[in-house]
Amino acid sequence: MMLEDLYRLLRAGHVQAQGIVDTMTQPIVVVDQAMIVSAANNSFIKTFRVDRDEVVGHSLFDVGNGQWDIGDLRRLMSDVIPKAAAIIGFEVQHDFPEIGQKTFLVDARKLVHPDDNSTSILVLFDDVTERKRADAEKDFLISETRHRMKNLFAVVRSLAMRIEVEGQTASDYRDIFLEQLEATLRAQQIASSSEPTDLAFLLHESVSETEVDRVKVDGDAVTIDSSRVVTLSMMFHELATNSLKYGALSVQEGHVAVHWRVENGSQEPAHIVLTWTDHGGPPVQPPSKTGYGTQLLEGASRHMGGAVELDYRPDGLVVTLRLPL
Known part of the structure; x- marks a missing residue:
């Protein structure tokens, strides 16, 4: 009535x-x-x-x-x-x-x-208490979705702009772009989960399913904040892709060892030291120019307040990543 x-x-x-x-x-x-x-x-x-x-x-x-x-x-x-x-x-x-x-x-x-x-x-x-609460939650979800879509578009644009085009055919560019995009979307899906993301899990998810058994991980239990999941996943994916094309994973007998530890220094906050090492691959030489992969690793590590070192040893690439917790 x-x-x-x-x-x-x-x-x-x-x-x-x-x-x-x-x-x-x-x-x-x-x-x-x-x-x-x-x-x-x-x-x-x-x-x-x-x-x-x-x-x-x-x-x-x-x-x-x-x-x-x-x-x-x-x-x-x-x-x-x-x-x-x-x-x-x-x-x-x-x-x-x-x-x-x-x-x-x-x-x-x-x-x-x-x-x-x-x-x-x-x-x-x-x-109307519950109705107002539901409306507020809906507005928040819409706002969050818009924010994430904006960030995702920015990432997609960055991928498209950073991929090297010199010497690439259109089909090469397409394959590289789609591979990078798939890795990014997978990382976004992990980041959107309400559950904390374990570093070992993130590493495995960032590597191709066909090669995951040849990437051995070992380290302290570390939980990754959702704000870093996408960035770290893209870094690991880039390392795995580079290894699959030019490094240890490009040959049947090669493998990758990833080890990390948590260090608590007296003069600085706690941080992670992660080492990615290629084993059993073809001889490695430093690149003649800085490519997309190096730019991604260096830029992403700086964005998270850390640093990365790339050591092109003859028997395999060694990458050392330091990130504050």
Whole structure:
């Protein structure tokens, strides 16, 4: 039943009006011009955990040890109601002693009885606490999705701009780009998980499934913050891709050993020292120019407040990564 329908019944003195009021799920009270409660339905009594004797015959603002003595509501009732035919959806937020933090939409309308000159006010309280919380969560999720999409587009653009095009065919560029993009999306999926990300797990997830058995990992238990998952995953993927093309993983007998430890220095905060070592691959020579992979490793490590060293040993590349915890 709408407030308008209830108003008509009460104003006409309909015999079923009070019974209808008591069956409504929204809390309802009727007050006079002095804000004294003349009637309260069962929902009001149950919702605000008060006794009927504590409500009827008392000021609305004294009910429940003054839990309705709210400045905004006082102004609504004392200033707005006498000047307006109705108030619809006035929002009241309050921390009630008995029921906790709640948000109500207050509807109010004057009841002018034809048999006398008295004026009463019908007041309905609609509890929208859960609805407001759900709306806030939805808005947060939408905002977070937009933020992540913006970041993802930035990453995709960065991938497209950084891939070397000199000497590459269109199909080569496409394959490299899609491979990098797939690794990035996989890292994004890991980062979006509510569970903490273990470093060993992240390493395995960043390596091709066909080569994961040839990458041996060993180190202290370390949990990676979600803000670093994507960056670290891209670094590990780049190292694995480089090894698969030019290093140890490019030959059947080669393998990679990844070891890390946590160091707690007296002069600096705790940090991780991770070493990636190629074993059994073809001879390695330093590149003639800085490529995408080196730029990625150096730039990503600086972004996380760390540093990376690349040692092109004849028997295999050794990469040492230092990151603050």
